[in-house]
Amino acid sequence: MSEVRNTRIVLASRPQGTVTAENFRIEALAIPRPGTGEVLLKILFLSLDPYMRGRMDDAKSYAAPVEIDAVMEGGTVAEVIASNNPDFAVGDTVLSHSGWQSHALSDGGGLLKLDPALAPVSTALGILGMPGLTAYTGLLTIGRPQPGETVVVAAASGPVGSAVGQIARIKGARAVGIAGGAEKCAFVKDVLGFDAAIDHRAPDFPEQLQRACPNGVDVYFENVGGPVWDAVFPLLNTFARVPVCGLISQYNGATSSQTDRLPRLMRSILVKSLTIRGFIYREFADQRPAFLREMSEWLRTGKVRYREDIVDGLANAPEAFMGLLKGRNFGKLLVRVS
Template identity: 55%
Template sequence: MAENQRIVLAARPQGMPDESHLKLESAPMPEPADGQVLLRTIYLSLDPYMRGRMSAAKSYAQSVEVGSVMEGGTVCEVVESHSPDWQAGDLALAHTGWQAYAAVNPKGLKRLNPDDAPISTAVGVLGMPGFTAYVGMVEHGRPQKGETVVVSAASGAVGQVVGQLAQHWGCRAVGVAGGPDKCRFVTESMGFDACVDHRSPTFEQDLAAACPNGVDIYWENVGGKVQAAVLPLLNEFARIPVCGLIAHYNETGAPDGPDKLSGFMRHILTKRLTVRGFIQFDHADRRGEFFKTVAPLVKSGELKYRNDVVQGLENAVSAFQGLLTGKNFGKLLVQVGDDPTQ
């Protein structure tokens, strides 16, 4: 009997997750029931939010249960259909998690046409990361022509889109990334106006020099020392869309050092800042607007993107560890199976 490779949450991690928490195992091949389809995973999306799903702590979404397949967005091919609306060979955006095959009700699937865009973009620039960038800027960044936008994790899946959209709307885009290679990628490939290396011993001075007119929008992906360096540069009435805090996801206790909350609150008060946390699905009603705006920019080449593709489900855990430590360049994907469009 054919088997299905999958990665399950075997235990809840304290700190960095590893193979003892995310266990690769073989299971019987799922069999689709009447009305269902059997999907073969082509691409699995790896995203920072997944770290939170491994925890039992209360959050904006339900935790993955121990023993269950780790969740995640996927691009799949239909290999067997018991639904009149789908046939073998159809391509779909799904949410089948860290596994090679899944039998699902097709109601939640989105049909993909490779003639419109490469199918990998459905979990990248034209998927959740791209939509997060768009809706976070439109709803909470509220960019105005001539403003300065600082983007942390600028070489990542969300950050690379935020900066390019900021420029599209007439802003100056300053990225923050780890290492000279990533900074060159952000400026030379993604076209940001500047990028500052947060690993540099002169990071704070470099960031200030890159933002001579202060900062009007700070896109928060990271927290930590990047946030600390940006705060003094914020202009009055600046906006901070809080998308992620990846520097803190593996923390197991309170951070070392003095409590800086009162200083942060003082900045909010005296500069009249707007700090807004958001989750992309809060704005699902704007997905049509997002596609109408961003898809043509991708197709024309004005909005660029980069995928970082890791081969094989067996390498998903190490790839995810790399994501949490900033090793990826662009949108991180695991190619689980052959891509029939290539």
């Protein structure tokens, strides 16, 4: 194994605002040999997700930051290519959290075997993985959409937002998606079946959104923040629910010109009895079996569709990730490592 190299991408420096290529470094090391109880993994797919931007900062959050010179973290699908662990055989395909590298050692903890015959293994990082579970738990546990209500979701063509809108429709609610550009909006409405799709880049975006929500907004699934939030906020109905999943417009340090929203926000929370709750999907880990059962059935029957945006080559991960933070991806962003 020593003649083959383990390519990995590490955090070279912490971003000062916008992420740049200089924040990453590519290294090539000898592939380690598995010890007692360990398996050697060859990474097939790497998931790129907005939360990774927060891990690049040395700031208090719900998870520890990536250390300088450490491998960038991330979910992966991998193949077992050597095993000293009786629970895993060579050739097994597993879901792991091995990060931005071509090979990794594992003691088996946290590995989940996948059956390639049931679904493409890449879906374990998307619609049947963390993004899908995030959409399912955040919408149904916090948003609680009711038949006839209006659910609005930002980043509607992405892996979380696309699932949110389709689940809302399954539950009998109206789904209004917000996306960037005509192509993404057409996908959201014509392929995913949302009731309406609004381009947040349009000069009259707030007016278009208001027309698409004539009865106001009962559930707003927040993925973006910033100007999109500014447009949705006045439309929130009494007793509206707002699951806060992400704030991608702010991850690179960008701020809106409206710097003091707090007094208006607090007044609306009071007079409209709003529920606004941030969440991390793992808070609802006990719902995973129900999610897998229902989502698998929805996929089988065509009630839910998904789209993947696959980039080839680990070396292209930094550029793809920087594009993700600017909304350049179209669907669940994955790197095909092997």
